[in-house]
Amino acid sequence: MRKISKWLAGSTLILLASACSEERVSTELELAQQTSDVIQVTNHDGQPFSTQPESTDIRGSFTAGPGGGVMMQGFYWDVPSGGTWWNTVQSKVTDWSNAGVQAIWLPPASKAQNGPFSMGYDPTDYFDFGDFNQNGTIETRFGSRTELEALISAAHAENMEVYADIVLNHNSGGQLEANQYTGTNTYTDYTGVASGKFPRSQHDFHPNWVHSNDLGYFGGFPDLCHDVPYVQDWLWNRSDGVAKYYKNVMGFDGWRFDYVKGFEPWVVSAWNNAVGGFSVGELWDSNVDYLNWWANEANSSVFDFAAYYKMNDAFDGNNLNVLNDDMMWKRNSYKAVTFVTNHDTDEISKKMLAYAYILTHEGFPTVFYRDYEEWLDKNKLNNLIWIHNNKATGNTSILYTDNDEYIARRNGYNGNPGLIVYINNSNSWLERWVPTNWYSTQIKDFTGHSGWYPTTQSGGWVKIQCPPNSYSVWSPNI
Template sequence: MKKTHVLVSMLVLLAFNACQDRDENENLKKEEVHNKIVNVTSHDGRPFSTGSGSAAGKFVSGPGGGVLMQGFYWDVPEGGTWWNVVKDKLTAWSDSGISAVWLPPASKAQNGAYSMGYDPTDYYDFGNFNQNGSVETRFGSRTELEALITKAHAENMQVYADIVINHNSGGQSQANPFTGTNTWTDFSGIASGKFQRSYNDFYKNSYGNNDEGAFGGFPDLCHANPYVQDWLWGRDDSVGKYYKNVMKFDGWRFDYVKGFGPWVVNTWNSNVGGFSVGELWDSNVNTLEWWANNANSSVFDFAAYYKMDEAFDNGNLNVLNDDMMWKRNPYKAVTFVANHDTDIINNKVPAYAYILTHEGYPTIFYRDYEEWLNKERLNNLIWIHNNKATGTTSILYTDNDEYIARRNGYNGNPGLVVYINNSSSWQERWVETNWSSKQIKDFTGHSSWYPTTQGDKYVKIQCPPNSYSIWSLNQ
């Protein structure tokens, strides 16, 4: 949901520093690094999920986990072309190692062909009924949406639907005995004829005055009403089951979950299935973990998001030691650098290097990938994520300017060491790796070193200014 407090980031093109040799005569004491090791041990080291790109262009599962593409931004072009735009990019995304795409709300909303979908009227109108001033949605027709989903599945990619079930819009006025006024809660005339609603399906009503939260003055859907529950997830043609079984969506991004209890998502997941992630806009990791556990769902890691802003924009990499959702439970943490609502991180490429080398399910924002950042660099990070980013995480060194962490590997995969440098000069550190007497290399190409680890697994690595390097076995 577009928020009024969105902070618009500067569109920054980050320069990548050329590789260069450094004098290795400087000896740094290994004890200096060893004494600063912090282990993140709250989980068992299995890969979050599966995924890597194949030479044939179709996404094929691999050891490091999947990568999610947010396949839209706020106010994508009008005119019903967006589904085709995304469909035409799916093969390239799959070839790059993208495992899933998240689409904007697909059903007809109050503003018809002009709406981004967050003011839903008819959950079953995907651009095939003439209502709210148009047949197609802003993004296109039902036929085009179905073609997109079919193409994604042919590329072995999943498709996640953005689901807005906190509120509705576009109903007609009716007398409401619970408010003593007229309210815009008459949805009896929706074109699909499915999930017709009236005043008793919205707060306040016979079930109470309110739930956890309302948004923007829109009619607030009452999930306590068994009729609403039945149409959202219960009956065979409920919204959830129709999206999954007829439209073939594979999962859900739940909008504004602050507006209703986590039991709603939990019950949806139990009845419908599929991947799910909630938009709980809160930087408190305790709140995120509480919601994820009670919803039986992943949650966007806003705790990591705000820490990355402080780390990469304000020059304080020490805050990456702080608690985040991916450290609590990486299997329920979806990490991101920007999205359609909020884009406050200016120094984005190191932030992507962070989320694509650490645990959790990383998300790529469409405009970052297709318009604003260096696509080759992002593809390189996606490849590293899919092929090297396995196992638990150990933070090896931090100060204001430097951050070094190790992925400890899993099931024969060697893992990696990531080095992020916010300073204006090359930096070098001795670090403890996963590997004894092995040659390693920087898979980003930023360093031309090919050092060999000592018998005790220590090695000196380097990182260019205002950039990052990512090290693993030279194989």
């Protein structure tokens, strides 16, 4: 009787513990359901971002994953000089392609005023890619024309797109001439450019016979006037002009437009209408209304500086509630190019949290060369790129935010189940019940940061966890 009583007592304790555990889980879930306030932040059919109309690649060969592709910024400020950069990038394209990178953004490729030391943003001759002895050098800082063409060909062989950085606002490196519009001598004589293509003079810059200025000068450089028909012809209308030469002869697939605050958005729209290809503008402004207006007027994507500044405020300012604020990817996800840093700005310190954010959310995410190749954990970035391309599908719902936590759901598209991303900006492990779109389904963390394999309840609710100062990404275990 004593043994049986002991066994019965032990069984009773087990049953009581089990009942208490079930009661605690039930109470936790009930509380979570009562306090759940899912916010739908995008409303559309869920198609992934595409760099081409109707999801058609220029060559019809690149196949993005269900979530779309990723762009690599293939340079940083002051890459090594000496004409080696094109070869350096070419050596990376196979690995980048294997990692899931869809496109490479290159720096301005033509000869600039500072010759062998220029990063290209002071353009002199749009048609000198390192094949003319001009501005003290034959090669550009990055290499020769032959090496550039080999890089583009290598990227195309890997089914990757290549985007040219285009500086349309200003020129540099012209000769002095007497300027009838200013009554002074100005460096606006580009009639002697070595390529012989697009010779320019005072009549093609501000002030001139059309008007005295457009939206903005940059750095005191001569400011191109896009209202001059001759300038329009050479930039995008002529079959041998800049746009069509870059696309049809050099093989560029798209465009990153520099400093678009300096001229009207119709310029980019006219360029895109004439030559096609993906385009994104550098509109350095956090105002979402402005970003969205410009993108629509220019018929172009735009870098999501609003998201950039919000991520900095959220992750480094220790307030993830900020991620509820408006951003370009929420307002117009098909025209938003997201980024964590670039060659001009590098303010976010908690970069892996920021990459977890942009690579699980909508828009076209950009990975910065030095983050990928030098500064961060490449394996973790490759994992997030894979998650983006294969799991980050559908429109977006924010499930929970506070100072330390951010949880959002991608709702899936075309049979792909989507994901739930959990970002933890605290120093402790965190857990939370969340509503999913998956019912009685085992899920897992595709980052490997959590070893849990929970099964969602019949109503879709499930408890997930996230390690300190890190992230987890959950989706059905299939």
